[in-house]
Amino acid sequence: MILGFIGTGKISSSIIYGIFKSKLKVRKIYISSRNTNIAKKLAKKFGQIRVLKDNQEIVDKSSVIFLGITPNVGNKILPKLKFSKNKKIISLISTINLEKLKKFTKLKNIVRATPLPPIEIKRGPIIICPPNKFVKNIFKHLGKVLEIRDEKLSYKFWSTASLMAAYYEILNTSSKWLIKKGINKKFANTYIAELFLALSQDALNKSSQGYKKLVADSQTPKGLNMQVLNELKKGKFFTKFTKALDNVNKRVSK
Numbered sequence: 001m002i003l004g005f006i007g008t009g010k011i012s013s014s015i016i017y018g019i020f021k022s023k024l025k026v027r028k029i030y031i032s033s034r035n036t037n038i039a040k041k042l043a044k045k046f047g048q049i050r051v052l053k054d055n056q057e058i059v060d061k062s063s064v065i066f067l068g069i070t071p072n073v074g075n076k077i078l079p080k081l082k083f084s085k086n087k088k089i090i091s092l093i094s095t096i097n098l099e100k101l102k103k104f105t106k107l108k109n110i111v112r113a114t115p116l117p118p119i120e121i122k123r124g125p126i127i128i129c130p131p132n133k134f135v136k137n138i139f140k141h142l143g144k145v146l147e148i149r150d151e152k153l154s155y156k157f158w159s160t161a162s163l164m165a166a167y168y169e170i171l172n173t174s175s176k177w178l179i180k181k182g183i184n185k186k187f188a189n190t191y192i193a194e195l196f197l198a199l200s201q202d203a204l205n206k207s208s209q210g211y212k213k214l215v216a217d218s219q220t221p222k223g224l225n226m227q228v229l230n231e232l233k234k235g236k237f238f239t240k241f242t243k244a245l246d247n248v249n250k251r252v253s254k
């Protein structure tokens with residue numbers, strides 16, 4: 001399989017790092033020279049990678065093409081590219097829908113995928129829409145594939161995936177707080193990562209039961225967890241949290 005990446009930014013490079021840690025058989029990967037620094041670094045690290053300046057050349061030389069560009073760039077460059085019928089397109093672009101992608105590329109079988117940066121460690125959910133066996137067989141090496149038929153429903157995951165930075169800010173705030181109280185930086189950072197990793201692993205193990213029980217089970221009446229939860233609720237933290245999800249949803253559903 002020969003892969004091509006139009007746009008060598010954060011998500012494309014995360015996928016590429018994941019691929020080289022996985023058992024996926026790839027003969028060659030063509031990547032665009034943009035972003036230059038990332039492209040140079042990847043080409044230096046992995047022998048199968050070739051950097052090309054021309055997006056059309058990437059398309060022509062690859063059998064599977066990942067679109068790792070922003071919507072603005074996509075709207076500008078995709079209508080100018082020519083895709084022969086045998087190409088498989090995986091679009092990572094957040095807000096260009098399937099109808100528009102089909103119009104731009106004149107291809108019918110396009111799949112949209114929403115991987116997240118932890119794909120570089122072969123972890124995390126990967127939404128693909130519509131369901132597609134070929135694309136699933138690629139991504140199953142790189143994380144947990146979840147297939148969705150309804151494109152409009154697939155947008156909802158863009159909202160929850162947008163929690164990443166806020167999640168890391170919770171880790172950052174917690175760790176900074178410990179450091180300020182006198183804990184060694186390395187110790188604090190390790191503690192926080194291990195804490196959230198353990199909570200997430202436990203949540204994953206118990207995901208079939210839902211999360212309400214975990215919220216209840218982690219509080220003793222009048223205990224410390226209850227205090228924090230109540231303070232955050234009082235400050236409308238979770239109302240604002242849901243509002244932020246609604247607002248991203250409005251943006252991606254346009």
Ligand SMILES: NC(=O)c1ccc[n+]([C@@H]2O[C@H](COP(=O)([O-])OP(=O)(O)OC[C@H]3O[C@@H](n4cnc5c(N)ncnc54)[C@H](OP(=O)(O)O)[C@@H]3O)[C@@H](O)[C@H]2O)c1
Binds near residue numbers: 011055077094095
């Ligand atoms: N980051 C995520 O977690 C994530 C997850 C899933 C999907 N996505 C989606 O994937 C897309 C890319 O996101 P990203 O976070 O990877 O963004 P990014 O880091 O900004 O990458 C975009 C890349 O496109 C390149 N580019 C700009 N103009 C180009 C052109 N004419 N031809 C070829 N490449 C060009 C940029 O190069 P320069 O730096 O040289 O301009 C950059 O390397 C977005 O639509 C985003 O919504 C992102």
